[in-house]
Amino acid sequence: MRRAITAGLALAALLLISAPAGAATAGPEIAQFDPDTGRWHMRDAVGATHTFYYGVPGDVPLLGDWDCDGDDTVGMYRPSNGFVYLRNTNTGGVADINFFYGVAGDVPLAGDWNGDGCDTLAIYRSGRVFVRNTLGTGVADYDFYFGVPGDRPFAGDFDGDGTTTVGLYRTTSGFAYLRQSNSSGIADAEFFFGTPSDRILVGDWDRNGTETVGIFRPDETRFYLSNTNATVEADRDFRFGETHFIPTAGRLGLGAAPPSAHAGAALWSDPATWGGSVPVAGETVTIPAGTAVRLDVSPPALSGLRVDGTLVFDRRNLSLTTDWLVVTGYLQIGTAGEPFEQQATITLTGSPTEDVMGMGARVFGVMGGGLVDMHGSTDVTWTRLVATAAEGATSITVQQPVGWQPGDQIVIASTDFDYEQAEQRTITSVDGT
Incomplete structure (x- = not known):
């Protein structure tokens, strides 16, 4: 709270x-894709929903900063033909970028794999990750092994260094496994998280520069988001979407207007x-x-x-x-x-x-x-007393300059858990600033 x-x-x-x-900060920006209709439902930072159509039934939804402008926009991977279709705005329309990528059964992942501020695509294929640092058809710039067949891959900047790496959710154990580098090796972090029916998504929920794991629980149509990558209670939960929707998240450019x-x-x-x-x-x-x-x-x-x-x-x-x-x-x-x-x-x-x-x-x-x-005026609105205000005191001295004027009302907070000890007073004069 x-x-x-x-x-x-x-x-x-x-x-x-x-x-x-x-x-306080704005809330998380979440997107849900309806695979039955090709319709996107985006929840902005103040909870309002924006909808538009992009893609066709059966497409796999993607979000990424394809044009390096700081906003994540929609993309689709179409398993039926192996093509990727990317938009540079969160609106309906034709693709701004499209190219052939991967083979049937591949799982596409979007991320900034080299820290240059632009998102590109990787694919996860039965425990092997293939990464390209440019958008287009071509061979991988590099590849590495992580996980085992059956793991559910996801991607995020788990350590806040500006580079996307890969994580896995293993339904057989209920554990999430995170790597902090794009190379073969064991997990740098692991923790128990969610249930096998949950759908994993990643985002910077508290806007601190580090991405953490969240889940969408279809039977509740509820999101559970945690600000740490660990086995902890969710820091935030809310309902959004329908049981069959596919969730994802990012900086959607919708803003908190x-x-x-x-x-x-x-x-x-x-x-x-x-x-x-x-x-x-x-x-x-x-x-x-x-x-x-x-x-x-x-x-x-x-x-x-x-x-x-x-x-x-x-x-x-x-x-x-x-x-x-x-x-x-x-x-x-x-x-x-x-x-x-x-x-x-x-x-x-x-x-x-x-x-x-x-x-x-x-x-x-x-x-x-x-x-x-x-969010109101940026003037100093609270400070601490230099010394304890005794019962019946008619003046106080504070630790820093304030902009209070005669007639302003202030509250002197309680020093224990009894909120009824808080006192409201009206400023009659100010000596100094």
């Missing part, structure tokens, strides 16, 4: 937390968003998974709000009043690149005796892989 509330953002409830702007320009989000004020009528006062509202809504008005006070999909604040002064707010999807106010400069106020008004999902009253809960991503 991550929370970041910065200058220009106010939360009026049992909890007020401040953190530097940019403390500023709320005022986010093309994938429906307007809160539009009755069509809600099936005919906008939510009214006292209503409990759910934004379902796979749906993105832009909050373009201050709605009437709600009895509750659950965000399983995406809720994006428009760039205007907005107030959201609700008895409780639970996020299992994505809540965004501003972006790191374009901070929210207006006033966003979330007020929790539930009865003190209410118990929301066993968590008590006036809950602002983030769970099940949910993400709250808030």
